[in-house]
Amino acid sequence: MKRGLIVILSFILLLPIYHASEISTLEADGDIGYRQVGLIWSTDSPTEEGTIFEIWISNETIIETANATKHSQVMVGNVSGISQPVMGEWYDDCQYNFGDTEWIPVHRDLDGTAVVPPGTIGVNCTLTGIPSGTEIHLAVLLVNPSNESILSPSISSSSTSSDEEIIVIETSPYIFAIGSIALSIMILLFMLRWMDYREGRTTSRFAHIYIAPAILALSVLTFYPVLYGIWLSFTNADQSHLGDQSFIGIENFITVISTSGFFRVTGFTLLWSVVNVAAHIGFGLLLAMALNSDDLRGRSAYRTALLLPWAIPSYISVLVWRGLYEPAGALNDFLGTDLNLLADPNGARIVVILVNIWLGIPFMMMSISGALQALPKDMYEAAEVDGINKFSRFFYLTLPNLKSALVPLSLLGFIWTFNMFNVIYLMTDGGPNLDFDGPGSTDILITYVYDVAFRDGSYGVAAAWSVVIFLMLVVFSWTYMKKTNATEAVT
Amino acid sequence: MISSKKSFSSVLHDDLASRWYIPAEVESLRSLYPIVVIINFVSLVIFILRDDPDLIFSSTMQIVVSLVIVLLLSKLNQGQRFIRDGVIAISGLSLLLSVLQFLSGPQIIIDYWIMGWSSIPALFVIYSVSKPIVTLWASGNQTTRSAELGLYRNRSVTRFHGKIFRHIALLHAVAFVILPILWILDVALSPGNSLGGGFFDSVTMEHFNQILSSESFWIWTRNSVIVSIGTTILGLALAIPAGYAFSRFKFRGRDYAMFSFLLVQMFPGVIILVPYFLVMKALGLLNTSVGLILAYSVTALPLCVWMLKGFFDTVPKELEEAALVDGCNQNQVFWRIILPLSLPAVAVTALFSFLAAWNEFLLALTFNTSEEMYTLPVGLASLISSTGQAWGDFAAASLLVSLPVVVLFVIFQRFLIEGLSAGGVKG
Numbered sequence: 071m072k073r074g075l076i077v078i079l080s081f082i083l084l085l086p087i088y089h090a091s092e093i094s095t096l097e098a099d100g101d102i103g104y105r106q107v108g109l110i111w112s113t114d115s116p117t118e119e120g121t122i123f124e125i126w127i128s129n130e131t132i133i134e135t136a137n138a139t140k141h142s143q144v145m146v147g148n149v150s151g152i153s154q155p156v157m158g159e160w161y162d163d164c165q166y167n168f169g170d171t172e173w174i175p176v177h178r179d180l181d182g183t184a185v186v187p188p189g190t191i192g193v194n195c196t197l198t199g200i201p202s203g204t205e206i207h208l209a210v211l212l213v214n215p216s217n218e219s220i221l222s223p224s225i226s227s228s229s230t231s232s233d234e235e236i237i238v239i240e241t242s243p244y245i246f247a248i249g250s251i252a253l254s255i256m257i258l259l260f261m262l263r264w265m266d267y268r269e270g271r272t273t274s275r276f277a278h279i280y281i282a283p284a285i286l287a288l289s290v291l292t293f294y295p296v297l298y299g300i301w302l303s304f305t306n307a308d309q310s311h312l313g314d315q316s317f318i319g320i321e322n323f324i325t326v327i328s329t330s331g332f333f334r335v336t337g338f339t340l341l342w343s344v345v346n347v348a349a350h351i352g353f354g355l356l357l358a359m360a361l362n363s364d365d366l367r368g369r370s371a372y373r374t375a376l377l378l379p380w381a382i383p384s385y386i387s388v389l390v391w392r393g394l395y396e397p398a399g400a401l402n403d404f405l406g407t408d409l410n411l412l413a414d415p416n417g418a419r420i421v422v423i424l425v426n427i428w429l430g431i432p433f434m435m436m437s438i439s440g441a442l443q444a445l446p447k448d449m450y451e452a453a454e455v456d457g458i459n460k461f462s463r464f465f466y467l468t469l470p471n472l473k474s475a476l477v478p479l480s481l482l483g484f485i486w487t488f489n490m491f492n493v494i495y496l497m498t499d500g501g502p503n504l505d506f507d508g509p510g511s512t513d514i515l516i517t518y519v520y521d522v523a524f525r526d527g528s529y530g531v532a533a534a535w536s537v538v539i540f541l542m543l544v545v546f547s548w549t550y551m552k553k554t555n556a557t558e559a560v561t
Numbered sequence: 562m563i564s565s566k567k568s569f570s571s572v573l574h575d576d577l578a579s580r581w582y583i584p585a586e587v588e589s590l591r592s593l594y595p596i597v598v599i600i601n602f603v604s605l606v607i608f609i610l611r612d613d614p615d616l617i618f619s620s621t622m623q624i625v626v627s628l629v630i631v632l633l634l635s636k637l638n639q640g641q642r643f644i645r646d647g648v649i650a651i652s653g654l655s656l657l658l659s660v661l662q663f664l665s666g667p668q669i670i671i672d673y674w675i676m677g678w679s680s681i682p683a684l685f686v687i688y689s690v691s692k693p694i695v696t697l698w699a700s701g702n703q704t705t706r707s708a709e710l711g712l713y714r715n716r717s718v719t720r721f722h723g724k725i726f727r728h729i730a731l732l733h734a735v736a737f738v739i740l741p742i743l744w745i746l747d748v749a750l751s752p753g754n755s756l757g758g759g760f761f762d763s764v765t766m767e768h769f770n771q772i773l774s775s776e777s778f779w780i781w782t783r784n785s786v787i788v789s790i791g792t793t794i795l796g797l798a799l800a801i802p803a804g805y806a807f808s809r810f811k812f813r814g815r816d817y818a819m820f821s822f823l824l825v826q827m828f829p830g831v832i833i834l835v836p837y838f839l840v841m842k843a844l845g846l847l848n849t850s851v852g853l854i855l856a857y858s859v860t861a862l863p864l865c866v867w868m869l870k871g872f873f874d875t876v877p878k879e880l881e882e883a884a885l886v887d888g889c890n891q892n893q894v895f896w897r898i899i900l901p902l903s904l905p906a907v908a909v910t911a912l913f914s915f916l917a918a919w920n921e922f923l924l925a926l927t928f929n930t931s932e933e934m935y936t937l938p939v940g941l942a943s944l945i946s947s948t949g950q951a952w953g954d955f956a957a958a959s960l961l962v963s964l965p966v967v968v969l970f971v972i973f974q975r976f977l978i979e980g981l982s983a984g985g986v987k988g
Contacts, residue, residue, distance in 0.1 A: 284803035299836035
């Protein structure tokens, strides 16, 4: 009896303490950086374990979460044993405090979710990916451990740092470089023309003038950037050192080689290129041979249909295939399966390769078709009279005769596939497993270079990657040509 | 002596006809059945992914049965009638299995395809192996005469089977090509952003209306049109004189200049991307059409120069010489004679550079990052991103964007491919 009373009394006493926290203040700051908005909020009482703060974002005032998008979330939970990265290592980084002015970086659990300990009062988050100059509305939804949710009032802000880089680059060195290149090309052409004139070649009076625009454009817009890129790879150029970059020797190349996953991404790029080119040539040859018959009914209709993957803009085909492979997409309907290949590293690798195979077959088919039609017909007739079966005809007549066409085609295909950016970028963007520092599981070299240059802003390192890729391609092409020529000389 | 020679030749004759003769049906089946085994493997994989134990079992049985058929077909020879009977019996078993599989209920289109591949080859085996001519051959009772007739008949049968095989292979390839296109048409025409569902079960034009009335689509189209037309004009202005000079004149530095055009084609775009971006940034050409036009026309320049040089080479030199004798100067020859004559070639080159600029993605993504300067590729890709999954709108827009391009490509395919192989493979 007495004990019951104590229990009830203590309940009544404890009730106010257990009242769920609510958001008491909410402030936004648009002036903290490029495409960033800071959001600071505090609760009226220490938060309990299990509470979740969800940050919602919208173009209009947020009254309910239905008209908004969830930006990120912060969980209140047990932080012991959870890593606590330094500020700036994560996107959408947050800090917390216990009601005082000391801000502590949040912890990150294995999924990368921000975790703060129970008792937290204030949270200060840096929201990234906010387009500059547009007004956005923000609200914090507080979800109690008992799953009740309370939406804070909506506030508005905008990221004030302009989309233009803050650093103004000195234009004059570039103008000077381009101008001097253009001038020296002009002088060179003029000298060549004068020499020709002195020797009395009358037909070539206009020749140098005719090629001048093309040569000028080529040197200013191709050779100059290439040389500039090679120089960049030896400098510390990045987003903050642009215009005043300085020579740092081979440091960038060391960074490239020591990137975690350098060999993985190179290996996958090689696998990707070899499998794709082999499939392109194999299927292309098969289809070209199937089409290579004069009395095939509907031949031009087949040809036109099979050309479609080449005719359709590749970015559209890639996005369409991405839709097909989505869990809700038609592939699962079509096969009656329940797959999510894009979420699995190996599945995603297979998928991107399949999509690129689909894209590349028509080019090879048409090129091989042209080469097949050039083969002499009487050779096959003689073989048929001699009773050679069709497999031997293929291996001893068709393939050796196509070799002179297949060797340059395969090399060209290899270089193209090696640098095929669209498929990977649009299908997976290097995912599904994106490491913060290093290539993702479906990244190939060129997509990773893009990330290094335009997501990290490390232009010097990216230029070093480009030089490394170029050297790889040169070495490969040289060896390939050498090997194929060598076998030709033997046979 | 003479008689023995005669008998030797007749022995040889008999031997050859019967040794050489294998009915074309058996040959065709020998090359068909390994493919059937592969397709059964594919269906087994599908059933494993679908996690349907009954179908996995029956498909495994199918693989075993077709492997046995492959084995028996390779052993099938003259005078081995029991193997022939075995082939028929096992094919009957395969047919029975596929009928059982069919009775368990096909659910979706692919099931019909799988069933077709497990039953039709079996039917084909039963039909062709039980033909009298194969029976006679397998029983070993054939005469030389019938073997000779059979060899004669083989030619037409082989050709007929070859044709059917070609059609089957091509139809499969066409289905593989067409299915994604049909699907995107379905997505564009079905309401909401659903990706799955039945084909064309509810048709609506809402996505087309939405895209055609959206402001950003027209902005992207305008940007793309400006960039593509600018690229075409600038590219041609640079490429035509250069192609003409390379085709007609001998001058100091010609070989070096032509080599530099080849060299550029071998550079992978990646080595240029970063410095290109920085130079454009320094010159203030990011987020402008001019930057993209400059970049695209130079990227396409080598190929255009090589294509045009190839075309100019085919214009007879005598025409120019006659005009020069008649008092034209070199410029007049070029403008009044060569250019009008090679107008079709110029048109194809123009189409090529237009298409290249219309479809380019990477440079447009890198250079023009503000939304009002997006070209169509980047704009369309932005419909499908981490923030939005507007599949219906994307499907409608992509159909609108690719239709004219595909039509142009298909109409001019012969010229485009010739030009590309002239520039691409030779160069």
